[in-house]
Amino acid sequence: MVANTVVAVLATVVLIVRFRLNPVISLVIGAVYLGLTAGLGVEGTVDAVTGGFGEILADVGLLIAFGVLTGAMLHRAGAIERLVATLLRVCGPRGMPYATTATVSTVLQSIFVDVLLVISAPLARRIAPRIGDRGLPRMATALAIGLECGIVFMVPGVGAVALAGVLGVPMGQMLIAGLVVVVPTVLIATAIMTFLFRRGWWDPEKDEQEPTWAGMPAGPDPAGPDQADPDPAGSAQVDSSPAGSGPAEDGGPAGDPGTRAEPTGAGTAVAETPRRRRELPLLVLFGPLLIGLILIAAGAVLDAAGIEHPVLVFLGEPVIALLIGLVGTTAVVGLTHGREVVEGAVGDGFRESGQILILTGVGGSLATTISNAGLGEILGRYFSANTAAPLLMVWLIAAVLHVAIGSVTISAITAAGVLAPVAPVIGLAPVLIALAAGAGALFAVHVTSNTFWLLQSLLGQSVRGTLKTCSVGVSVASVVAILVILPLSLVF
Structure with a gap:
């Protein structure tokens, strides 16, 4: 049984890496092989x-869809640019790496990671020269750590929601435990990397280069949620060099979309949008999402306290709470930006959530096949809940899978699925397995990751520089995370 499980996982990796087969198809093939060789039979395997x-889509499908749609609304409303500008004013330039990584890993996790990166990378590049020595690597590392850690630890990040679904972890418990882990993890990891950079572990001549996307703006897009045409001809007046990262043209704070002059080619049809957006308090934009997350956390606390008031239980259900957040965000964006922006955001959200839902579902297929095959009873003989071995093993499995596959979500779900059957046998809390799998899946983000190349091109780093800021930085966060998680086994 153990050998067949290893073969199934390795075969899945080889199909993805060597033969470039789609991960969805590869995971299904691995699950079918395991089911047949484990004696489940044709009917049992199917x-x-x-x-x-x-089963997993029934548990988390709507949560993923609601989270992605809410993030798409915030993206179209230009909320990220305004949030960065606010953080810059409140925290000051020197505190921006820590504020950025904490915010990206928590509040902004409803936004699809690639979209969030494309929006936030130009802002980070513009701010970098203002935060002092080694500004670019510090901002790049903070952004990479926040993005990747938020995916696997923070609800409604797609990895965290998927892990909770695979392991049957209550979403409120995952939210609270993930928040406890992710905040110290990103802050400590960012501090460690800042220490290394200040000790000379960065050579601007070898580690930096001009952004490969020539039309990348040095700051937020003043055209608002519809985004200016990235064609260089349409943004000829936008300074994309590191030197163009100072204050806005009219002296406003960097990153403030409402104070920057409109570049040539951006058009004037949406000139009124920034003024309307400036009048809307930032808390109103993020308020519905925050209310939804607070309701989920409150539901977990009330459940632990044994309080079962029908109204509170209903509002604390994750599906209802995120639905409230989505409806509220839709209303706010619709009233302030118009129906066309809402419809565009809905279209974006459906396109982004489709691939996430299918990948999450097939991850659940492999996990269920492993569970039905009886691996839990076999591995349960070698572990006990009062040792660190199960958590360290799930961390190691996820780390190895991530090095091979390059996908944080796939490696986390697969590793969690392998050891999920162990949890009930030895009495280990499933939420700890979810967190350990997420931590391991962060190890060694490298050239097989789309995030790696986006960070390299959008932030003006060489491949060598990106290996330092992204690969090493997120790997440090992976190690820090498991060290934070291990003591939690005394609580859960």
């Missing part, structure tokens, strides 16, 4: 694959 797919 039931495990299809049942696992449907």
Whole structure:
């Protein structure tokens, strides 16, 4: 059984890496192989694959969809640019790396990671020269750590929601435990990397270069949520060099979309949008999402306290809480930016959530097949809940899978699925396995990751520089995270 599980996982990795087969198809093939070789039979194997797919989507499908749609609304409303400008004013330039990584890993996790990176990278590059020595690597590292850690630890990050679904972790518990882990992890990891950079572990001549996207603006897009055309001809007046990262043209704070003059080619049709957006308090934009997350956390606290008031239980259900957040965000964006912006955001959200839902579902197929095959009873003989071995093993499995595959979500779900059957046998809290799998999946983000190349091109780093800020920085966060998680086994 153990050997067949290893073969199934390795075969999945080889199909993805060597033969470039789609991860969805590769995961299904691995699950089918394992089911047949484990003695589940044809019918049992098909039931495990299809049942696992449907079960996890039943648990987390709407949560992922609601979270992505809410993030798309905030993106279209230009909320990220305004939030960065606010953080710059409140925290000051020197505190921006820590404020950036904490905010990206928590509040902004409803936004699809690639979209969030494309929006925030130009802002980080513009701010970098203002934060002192080694500004670019510090901002790049803070952004990379915040992005990747938020995916696997913070609800409604797609990795965290998927892990909770695979392991049957209550979403409120995952939210609270993930928040406890992610905040110290990103702050400590960013501080460690800042120490290294200040000790000379960065050579601007070798580690920096001009952004490969020539039309990348030095600051936020003043055209608002519809985004200016990235064609260089349409942004000829936008300074994309590191030197163009000072205050806005009219003296306003860097990153403030409402104070920067409109560049040539951006058009004037949306000139009124920044003024309308400036009048809307930032808390109103993020308020509905924050209310939804607070309701989820409150539901977990009330459940732990044994309070079962029908109204509170209903509002604390994750699906209802995120639905409230989505409806509230839609209303705010619709009233301030118009129906067309809302419709565009809905279209973006559906396109982004489709691939996430399918990948999450097939991850559930493999996890269910492993569980039905009886791996938990076998591995349970070698572990006990009062040792660190199960958590360290799930961390190691996720780390190895991530090095091979390059996908944080796939490696985390697969590693969690392998040891999920162990949890009930030895009495280990499933939330700890979810957190350990997420921590391991952060190790060694490298050239197989789309995030790696986006950080390299958008922030003006060489490959060598990106290996330092992204690969090493997120790996440090991975190690810090498991060290934070291990003591939690005394609580859960």
